[in-house]
Amino acid sequence: MISNSFFSVVTTLLLLISSIVGGGTTAFETDKDLEGFFGEYYESRYEGLGDYRIEAETFKDVSEAVAEDNNLRKAGLENYQRISGTTFTDVDCSVDILNTEKTAEGSRVALNECVTITYTKLGMEDSFSFITNHIVELTDDGIITSDIYDECLISGFCNVDFSEYDIDGDGAIVHRASDSIDQNESILSPYTYNRQNAINYANTYATSSNSAYNTMSYDDANFVSQCLYAGGIPFDGVGNYNSGWYYITSTNSYALAWVNVDTFDTHFVGMGVTRQTASTSTILPGNPFYWKSTGTTNGHGHIMICTGYNSSGDLIYCAHNPNVSGASVSVALAMNSYTKYTLLFNEGCSTHNTSGSYTYNTSKHWKYCTQCGKKISEGNHKLVGNNNAKTCTICGYQTNVPPGEVSDP
Numbered sequence: 001m002i003s004n005s006f007f008s009v010v011t012t013l014l015l016l017i018s019s020i021v022g023g024g025t026t027a028f029e030t031d032k033d034l035e036g037f038f039g040e041y042y043e044s045r046y047e048g049l050g051d052y053r054i055e056a057e058t059f060k061d062v063s064e065a066v067a068e069d070n071n072l073r074k075a076g077l078e079n080y081q082r083i084s085g086t087t088f089t090d091v092d093c094s095v096d097i098l099n100t101e102k103t104a105e106g107s108r109v110a111l112n113e114c115v116t117i118t119y120t121k122l123g124m125e126d127s128f129s130f131i132t133n134h135i136v137e138l139t140d141d142g143i144i145t146s147d148i149y150d151e152c153l154i155s156g157f158c159n160v161d162f163s164e165y166d167i168d169g170d171g172a173i174v175h176r177a178s179d180s181i182d183q184n185e186s187i188l189s190p191y192t193y194n195r196q197n198a199i200n201y202a203n204t205y206a207t208s209s210n211s212a213y214n215t216m217s218y219d220d221a222n223f224v225s226q227c228l229y230a231g232g233i234p235f236d237g238v239g240n241y242n243s244g245w246y247y248i249t250s251t252n253s254y255a256l257a258w259v260n261v262d263t264f265d266t267h268f269v270g271m272g273v274t275r276q277t278a279s280t281s282t283i284l285p286g287n288p289f290y291w292k293s294t295g296t297t298n299g300h301g302h303i304m305i306c307t308g309y310n311s312s313g314d315l316i317y318c319a320h321n322p323n324v325s326g327a328s329v330s331v332a333l334a335m336n337s338y339t340k341y342t343l344l345f346n347e348g349c350s351t352h353n354t355s356g357s358y359t360y361n362t363s364k365h366w367k368y369c370t371q372c373g374k375k376i377s378e379g380n381h382k383l384v385g386n387n388n389a390k391t392c393t394i395c396g397y398q399t400n401v402p403p404g405e406v407s408d409p
Helices: 004-022 031-044 064-084 195-205 220-230 261-270 329-333
Strands: 087-102 106-121 124-139 144-151 165-167 173-175 275-277 288-291 302-309 315-319 324-328 341-343 364-368 375-380 383-386 389-392
Touching: 031 087, 031 106, 064 087, 064 144, 195 220, 195 302, 220 261, 220 288, 220 302, 220 315, 261 275, 261 288, 261 302, 261 341, 288 329, 302 329, 315 329, 324 329
Parallel strands: none
Antiparallel strands: 087 106, 106 124, 124 144, 165 173, 275 341, 288 302, 288 341, 302 315, 315 324, 364 375, 383 389
């Protein structure tokens, strides 16, 4: 008689052989099963964004790392709505499975996520669509353990610096560690930089920090990054500490470029923002100016943000470390011999708008371009009248003590 323990051993061996030969069991027998699974999953990631709500419980089990990535991406999409002035109202997700292969833990799936987002803006409804390529790893019981993708232009999220996988001619997923994704196309192009919002933020928090953000030991780059974000510059590379630019206040997680002057410079120059040598003629309101750490005595750079002009028409700035408001740009430029730079988020104008009114002091008058904020049309007063009351024929300035020797026309 054959014992029950013998049957138990044989059964175990047969199951083991079946697992090795057949690649293990899985909850997904066809690509259609996977498409339905991932379609529901990717749609569920939009739950709570704008006015969009899902009707049924479609959330899938994910690893802790994937859940963290999803939270960062969601913060990026909230930022997208804020910057673009849109509110998401409906989301439709479908998935095309490109290929699957077995792994030791389950499956690796290459897929395209096809999304159409309906939104409202200024009371009007519209929609846009995009496709994101994913490489996903999941266990046989449907737990998503890894999801690699680049969604920089929409949510600012990218959890890889290069394309790790490709589909070869035979349809297999292969590792590709050398071909970089071209991310030189600036993410700033769909957005308008509101220099006045950045300036208002700088003036508000120059001498006292915003409690929503941690204060760094060297807080200057952190402060200027907050100003640019307030002005409409969107997060980039959310979740990528070394190559992104973001600060998630709910978790106090941020990229190195948000808090470090040299990395800030490298990041935005790499994204296509124009860098020029800083001077009183190249620095514009709303733009940062700075020196980098190379050659400094303390090993740290320093960054400030121009906030416009004072009553005398001189450029002024705000900064942290030290915390200053309305300080002279000319004095800052002469502070040391380090090379100073400025980044042109406010790109200036090829032809200035001169429709604004004149500003003046006792000797000169000038205007500010209504588009870029630069001081223009500066000149000496042209006074007419008698010694008791003279008026500038250009700006309307009045005085009974004319500055200098000015001849009547």
